Structure formats: C-alpha cells, structure tokens
Amino acid sequence: MVTGASEGIGRVFARRLAEQGYALTLVARNEDRLRALVADLPGVGHAILVADLSKKEGTSAAVNALSGESIFTLLVNNAGFGQLGDFTEIPLTRYEEMMAVNLRALVALAHVFLSRAKKGDGLIQISSTLSFFPMPRQAVYAATKAFVTSFTESLWFQYRKVGVTVLNVCPGSTKTLFADRAGGMRVPVPEFVTETPEQVVDAALRAFERRKGPTLVCGWKNRFAVFTARFVSRKVIVEVMGKMRQ
Numbered sequence: 089m090v091t092g093a094s095e096g097i098g099r100v101f102a103r104r105l106a107e108q109g110y111a112l113t114l115v116a117r118n119e120d121r122l123r124a125l126v127a128d129l130p131g132v133g134h135a136i137l138v139a140d141l142s143k144k145e146g147t148s149a150a151v152n153a154l155s156g157e158s159i160f161t162l163l164v165n166n167a168g169f170g171q172l173g174d175f176t177e178i179p180l181t182r183y184e185e186m187m188a189v190n191l192r193a194l195v196a197l198a199h200v201f202l203s204r205a206k207k208g209d210g211l212i213q214i215s216s217t218l219s220f221f222p223m224p225r226q227a228v229y230a231a232t233k234a235f236v237t238s239f240t241e242s243l244w245f246q247y248r249k250v251g252v253t254v255l256n257v258c259p260g261s262t263k264t265l266f267a268d269r270a271g272g273m274r275v276p277v278p279e280f281v282t283e284t285p286e287q288v289v290d291a292a293l294r295a296f297e298r299r300k301g302p303t304l305v306c307g308w309k310n311r312f313a314v315f316t317a318r319f320v321s322r323k324v325i326v327e328v329m330g331k332m333r334q
C-alpha cells in the first residue's frame with residue numbers, strides 16, 4: 089500500500105514498486121489521478137482506494153483494507169501536506185487536517201500493518217529534513233515531521249528484531265506540488281538544493297533494500313545541514329531557519 093500515490097513522491101514510489109513486481113493498493117483523494125496511474129502501471133493486481141485521510145472514515149477505510157483478507161508486505165506511509173504562514177494567520181481547521189493526515193492516519197496505518205507484519209515485510213514512512221529543524225512559518229508542519237522521525241526510529245529499533253524493515257525517509261526540498269499546495273514559498277528554495285521525486289524514491293528504495301535504517305536524509309547537502317546542526321544551539325538553528333523564511 090502506498091498512501092498519497094496520486095502525486096509527487098508517492099506516485100514515483102507506485103511506479104518503482106510496480107516495476108519491481110508488487111501488486112499495489114494506491115490511496116489518495118483524487119480518483120481520476122489514481123485511475124490514470126493504475127492504467128499506466130506495469131504488472132497486474134493493482135487497486136485504488138479513494139480516501140481522505142484527514143477524515144476518520146477515510147483512515148478507517150485504509151485500516152480496514154490493511155486488516156482484510158489481502159496480504160500486505162509493504163506499507164509506504166507517504167501522504168502528507170504542509171502549510172506556510174504565520175501561526176495564527178492559518179485557520180485551526182487546516183492544522184487539524186494536517187495533524188490528522190501527517191500523524192493520526194500515519195500512526196493508525198502503521199499500527200494495523202505492524203500488528204500483522206511478518207519477517208521480510210517493510211514499512212517506509214516519509215518524514216522530512218525539517219523534522220530536524222524548528223521552522224517558523226511552517227511551525228506545525230515541521231513539528232508533525234519531528235514526530236514522524238522520532239516515532240519511526242523507535243519502530244525501527246523494535247521491529248528489526250523480528251526481521252521487519254522500517255525506514256524513515258527525510259526528503260529535503262523536492263520538485264512536487266507540495267510547495268504550491270502549502271501556499272507557495274515567499275522565498276523559493278534554491279534549485280541547487282532541490283531534488284526530483286525520482287531521486288528521493290530511488291535513494292529510499294536503495295536504503296530500504298540495504299536495510300540502512302533508521303533514517304535516510306536525502307541528498308548530501310541536506311545530510312550536511314543535519315550533521316552541522318548537531319554542533320549548533322537550538323537558538324541559533326531557529327534564528328537561521330526563521331530568517332530563511334521571512
């Protein structure tokens with residue numbers, strides 16, 4: 089199962105996994121995009137699940153699929169979105185939806201998947217490089233991703249003992265609809281630190297196959313930034329991040 093498969097990183101995961109022979113269940117809200125993708129994928133046995141993961145019913149539909157008769161050997165918990173803006177400029181409902189998709193649905197799907205997982209199965213969760221940095225003007229989004237990184241690294245430790253591969257993937261800026269859907273950047277992220285979704289997914293699948301958990305930070309520039317941040321105070325980090333987004 090790949091969540092958020094209608095666009096961007098999830099869409100490339102779907103393509104790569106279908107090329108590897110997986111029969112996929114693709115989850116997102118946009119039915120037309122999911123249908124078009126399935127029609128274009130190699131292999132057989134693919135299904136779509138049109139579900140809004142910000143809603144309890146949508147998450148339940150995906151949970152029910154994972155706990156049904158079909159056997160799922162890999163879950164890519166990818167669906168997620170962000171929102172730019174000063175904290176109170178954005179309605180609370182938008183943050184509630186973000187926390188529902190980025191956190192509640194992700195935890196619920198990981199829970200049902202891991203409760204049935206067997207040796208050789210895998211869980212890939214898409215976090216963000218921002219999980220390592222507080223980010224003014226994306227305060228709630230960065231905090232949701234800090235949760236995902238902490239949560240997934242704990243799962244990695246626990247499930248490797250039973251042979252289930254858990255990987256936390258932290259993309260940096262990636263060329264998808266993400267930034268536009270988040271309201272557009274005032275200061276665009278420079279091209280030289282931006283990756284394509286193909287680069288992110290190929291690196292993630294390599295790390296997954298080699299069991300290089302718990303966390304993959306995508307791109308050496310992002311790895312350098314995360315590494316350097318270890319030697320700098322939290323105050324300096326938030327000052328730098330805040331200035332980048334003013």
Ligand SMILES: NC(=O)c1ccc[n+]([C@@H]2O[C@H](COP(=O)([O-])OP(=O)(O)OC[C@H]3O[C@@H](n4cnc5c(N)ncnc54)[C@H](OP(=O)(O)O)[C@@H]3O)[C@@H](O)[C@H]2O)c1
Pocket residue numbers: 091092093094095096097098115116117118119121139140141142143166167168169170189214215216217258259260261262263264265266267269
């Ligand atoms: N792009 C970046 O710069 C970047 C950087 C770091 C981390 N990430 C993370 O990477 C993941 C994928 O993002 P992306 O860059 O590929 O963005 P994207 O192109 O906007 O794709 C997001 C996917 O999530 C799905 N989604 C959003 N809200 C949903 C909802 N309520 N219910 C079900 N599905 C929903 C969307 O499908 P529908 O709209 O059809 O529902 C879409 O398939 C996210 O978790 C994001 O936080 C992205």
